[in-house]
Amino acid sequence: MADLRLRFPGGKRRALTFSYDDGLPSDVRLVGIFDKYGMKGTFNLNSNTYRPEDGEPSENIKIERSTMWTRAKKSEMQALFSDGTHEVAVHGISHTPLGNLPVYEAVERIICDRVAHERDYGRIIRGAAYPNGSFSDTAVEALAASGIAYCRTTTATRSFDIPKDWLRLDPTCHHNDPQIFELAKSFIESDGKDPMLFYVWGHSSEFVIDGNWERIERFCELLATASDLIWYATNIEIYDYVKAFEALIRSADGTLVFNPTSTDVFASVGGKRDVFIPAGSTVTV
């Protein structure tokens, strides 16, 4: 039986996603860069740490290392994410690291954040990133119990493998990783047959502090040169797509494939030819 390998929408073999933490005033500029290149990101916000609405306007705040973590106002984040292009995800109600918490306390910090985001942004929220990258088996248990589908760590893999353990989701690298441009080049030029995910994380305030906005501009510009090969998506869009692919049902001899989901799926048969398996349909491969 020929193996069936995941292909992203449009039959693309590559996907790119971003994950940025903390809900910072500089997220506005970062979203502007992603929008310019048609790319999509996930923003992990803490619902209890917004700056007061009557505080200094963000454009007046001079970000220095001491004020690096000055948060955005809730209204600014709501305006930024109102059109649903980018994903809002859980980051714990007040950024307390989850790794050493008992399960009931971790659940409270996750579920309260999820409820607040769902109310504030008017959509279902199922993603998360670990505050300070701190996790444990207990934290994973708490996330699963809170209906969270995936949660990002800060452990760089420098690889493009499709995640298997979504509640311990390791990114490819941070945006300041010295190898990021080499990785980007090999991502674009790879002629393998397996699907690839490039996953970048960071904090937008780091671009302000490090004075390196050109780094993310250059990265996006480089990956935009291969837009016909790469699917740009949020974290949850990638999760949902991979799960739809994994839900495909095959006949005993493998020649029939049924897609029981509501997502159209692409696959490669034996790494040789691509097939399209529409939602709810059975296809001969």
Ligand SMILES: [Zn+2]
């Ligand atoms: Zn954080």
